[in-house]
Amino acid sequence: MVKLTDMKPQQIRSEYLKFFEQRNHAIINPAKLVPDNDPTTLFTGSGMQSLLPYLLGEKHPEGVRLADSQPCFRAQDIDAVGDNRHTTFFEMLGNWSLGDYFKEQQIHWFFEFLTEVIGLDANRLYVSAFIGDEKNGIPRDDEVADIWKKVFEEKGIKAEIVEIGTQEDGNKRGIHDDERIFFYDDKENWWSRGGSLGKTPIGDPCGPDSEVFYDYGPQNHNEGYGLAHPASDSGRFVEIGNQVFMQYRRLEDGSFEPLASKNVDFGGGLERISAASIDSPDMFKTALFWPIIEKLQKLSKKGYENHRESMQIIADHLRGATFLAVDGVAPSNKEQGYVMRRFLRRAIRFAFELGIEQNFLSEVVPVIADLYADDYPEVKAKREEVITLLVREEKVFRHTLRKGLQVFEKIMMSPISSGIVDNSELYDHKDRFKVEYKKTMDAEDMFRLYDTFGFPVELIKEEAFMKGIAITDDTQRGFDDLMEEQRERSRTAAKGTFKGGLSGDSLMHKKYHSAAHLMGQALRDVLGEGVAQKGANITDERLRFDFSWPEKVNPEQIKQVEDIVNEQIAKDLPVTFAEYPLAEARAIGAFGEFGDKYGEKVKVYRMGAENEKPYSLEICGGPHVDHTGQLGEGGKKFKITKEESSSAGVRRIKAILI
Numbered sequence: 158m159v160k161l162t163d164m165k166p167q168q169i170r171s172e173y174l175k176f177f178e179q180r181n182h183a184i185i186n187p188a189k190l191v192p193d194n195d196p197t198t199l200f201t202g203s204g205m206q207s208l209l210p211y212l213l214g215e216k217h218p219e220g221v222r223l224a225d226s227q228p229c230f231r232a233q234d235i236d237a238v239g240d241n242r243h244t245t246f247f248e249m250l251g252n253w254s255l256g257d258y259f260k261e262q263q264i265h266w267f268f269e270f271l272t273e274v275i276g277l278d279a280n281r282l283y284v285s286a287f288i289g290d291e292k293n294g295i296p297r298d299d300e301v302a303d304i305w306k307k308v309f310e311e312k313g314i315k316a317e318i319v320e321i322g323t324q325e326d327g328n329k330r331g332i333h334d335d336e337r338i339f340f341y342d343d344k345e346n347w348w349s350r351g352g353s354l355g356k357t358p359i360g361d362p363c364g365p366d367s368e369v370f371y372d373y374g375p376q377n378h379n380e381g382y383g384l385a386h387p388a389s390d391s392g393r394f395v396e397i398g399n400q401v402f403m404q405y406r407r408l409e410d411g412s413f414e415p416l417a418s419k420n421v422d423f424g425g426g427l428e429r430i431s432a433a434s435i436d437s438p439d440m441f442k443t444a445l446f447w448p449i450i451e452k453l454q455k456l457s458k459k460g461y462e463n464h465r466e467s468m469q470i471i472a473d474h475l476r477g478a479t480f481l482a483v484d485g486v487a488p489s490n491k492e493q494g495y496v497m498r499r500f501l502r503r504a505i506r507f508a509f510e511l512g513i514e515q516n517f518l519s520e521v522v523p524v525i526a527d528l529y530a531d532d533y534p535e536v537k538a539k540r541e542e543v544i545t546l547l548v549r550e551e552k553v554f555r556h557t558l559r560k561g562l563q564v565f566e567k568i569m570m571s572p573i574s575s576g577i578v579d580n581s582e583l584y585d586h587k588d589r590f591k592v593e594y595k596k597t598m599d600a601e602d603m604f605r606l607y608d609t610f611g612f613p614v615e616l617i618k619e620e621a622f623m624k625g626i627a628i629t630d631d632t633q634r635g636f637d638d639l640m641e642e643q644r645e646r647s648r649t650a651a652k653g654t655f656k657g658g659l660s661g662d663s664l665m666h667k668k669y670h671s672a673a674h675l676m677g678q679a680l681r682d683v684l685g686e687g688v689a690q691k692g693a694n695i696t697d698e699r700l701r702f703d704f705s706w707p708e709k710v711n712p713e714q715i716k717q718v719e720d721i722v723n724e725q726i727a728k729d730l731p732v733t734f735a736e737y738p739l740a741e742a743r744a745i746g747a748f749g750e751f752g753d754k755y756g757e758k759v760k761v762y763r764m765g766a767e768n769e770k771p772y773s774l775e776i777c778g779g780p781h782v783d784h785t786g787q788l789g790e791g792g793k794k795f796k797i798t799k800e801e802s803s804s805a806g807v808r809r810i811k812a813i814l815i
């Protein structure tokens with residue numbers, strides 16, 4: 158019988174920190190998910206990342222023993238989510254020795270923590286060590302194996318040491334009788350930021366490691382992986398901690414030199430340790446996830462057991478997006494913002510599949526925030542701001558999601574298996590295995606899905622794959638061309654103009670510029686939140702405005718837009734601006750895709766009476782009039798003179814004050 162702890166993950170986290178604090182470790186503040194000074198990586202993916210200089214010998218201000226709980230984001234694991242034990246966002250419990258204690262002490266402490274504090278049964282623990290690499294002069298880690306052997310034997314557990322080699326070797330061999338300590342190659346038991354031995358980045362610290370696995374028992378072994386052994390992905394053994402013995406550094410010539418000080422870098426996933434602590438092979442059935450799953454069950458009126466994968470994906474992606482938002486990332490089309498957008502939109506897509514067709518982030522994000530509010534002060538402080546930001550992104554995408562899905566339907570309904578000549582050369586959306594498709598996608602459709610309906614490229618590919626629609630090399634090439642044309646258009650539009658598409662800064666320019674803001678908002682009022690500005694060109698005679706919209710704007714809608722703009726002119730609203738960091742500007746609901754650089758301060762123009770909800774709020778460089786009433790001077794009215802297509806999924810409106 159396994160002794161089950163009644164500790165919640167939150168307690169496991171605090172017990173871990175307490176344990177190491179009692180052993181003279183300084184508890185350090187975790188790094189941000191978006192590293193401050195590291196252009197080599199988009200996200201913090203492990204606890205040691207921000208400690209790199211100290212592992213290489215620099216003195217850490219807090220001493221030689223450190224510990225923390227580090228939120229980590231590994232976007233590259235997106236496809237593994239859905240198997241009960243992988244997430245892209247997780248917390249890594251970490252402790253470090255900077256040239257202080259080493260293998261023996263680390264192994265004893267971690268074992269003590271697992272068995273005495275958390276109460277894991279030592280019989281369920283299996284461990285690994287590095288087999289060595291002759292070519293690079295790195296010996297087999299017998300020291301670690303012998304320490305483990307003693308540790309187990311002290312508990313009365315026979316622990317045989319076995320050489321396995323690669324993961325593949327293990328799949329063929331399996332494990333026998335009293336075997337408990339396994340030597341694997343560098344793919345399994347060497348740690349550097351780049352991965353295996355040969356992939357260690359030049360200049361980086363690295364070393365052999367020793368992983369600890371929890372055995373969920375043969376009933377959790379999935380067929381298709383060969384025989385069960387610790388480093389297999391079959392589901393029976395799950396890694397719950399990794400002790401890296403950082404003792405080398407990679408040199409320019411590719412070789413490894415010993416570091417002056419031998420370090421320990423331990424990292425263990427809080428969520429996985431928590432799952433092991435209650436003997437649950439499903440990590441999502443722990444207290445840091447279950448409230449989210451319960452909320453999803455309630456919203457979808459569907460049970461978790463039959464919809465595990467979707468619910469796991471939604472819960473994982475929304476946790477990640479929430480923490481990214483707390484750290485100041487906003488959805489955009491670049492870098493971290495793009496990854497965040499992709500995760501959010503994928504979560505919304507999976508929720509749609511579950512039948513959650515209404516906005517739901519306003520219900521789920523607060524649940525996530527509440528799970529962390531007590532332990533992460535920033536989560537508490539930014540709770541409302543984060544909810545607003547994520548809900549706003551949801552509204553934008555949800556507006557076009559259904560229409561986007563109709564594009565896929567249309568392709569599937571089309572009678573011709575257009576253009577598939579040689580199915581034998583088509584692969585799945587990850588380029589892993591050959592697939593037979595029924596239809597192909599046109600470049601124009603793909604571009605429309607991306608540009609008009611807001612599907613991130615990876616989501617288009619995933620959806621197409623699931624529906625049996627091929628995105629061939631031709632589709633991709635055509636899509637790339639359309640993207641390039643679009644970039645060219647915006648470059649041309651930007652040339653010789655002021656910011657905001659103005660060709661000058663006379664009073665008439667300002668009037669038309671302010672009219673463009675009013676009209677942008679009026680278009681969203683009439684057509685919906687999916688309207689995004691795609692360009693503007695303003696002279697002293699007219700305004701031209703491009704925006705995403707899939708179809709013709711009909712005369713009735715045009716009339717409505719004109720009426721609204723004229724109404725706002727008649728109200729003579731004051732026009733003011735203030736500066737905000739971009740994420741804040743988004744959080745207060747400002748529109749605009751410009752100046753989209755993370756961390757940058759942006760101007761937000763506001764058109765609205767003081768102390769009232771503004772009619773228009775937009776990120777913009779100016780200049781503008783001081784009062785909307787100026788647009789109506791001389792009895793003039795706002796009038797749309799033309800509505801036409803500008804490019805795929807983009808409409809163009811010209812308007813004047815007359």
Ligand code: SER
Binds near residue numbers: 203204251400422
């Ligand atoms: N750096 C190691 C890891 O990320 C241990 O902290 O697994």
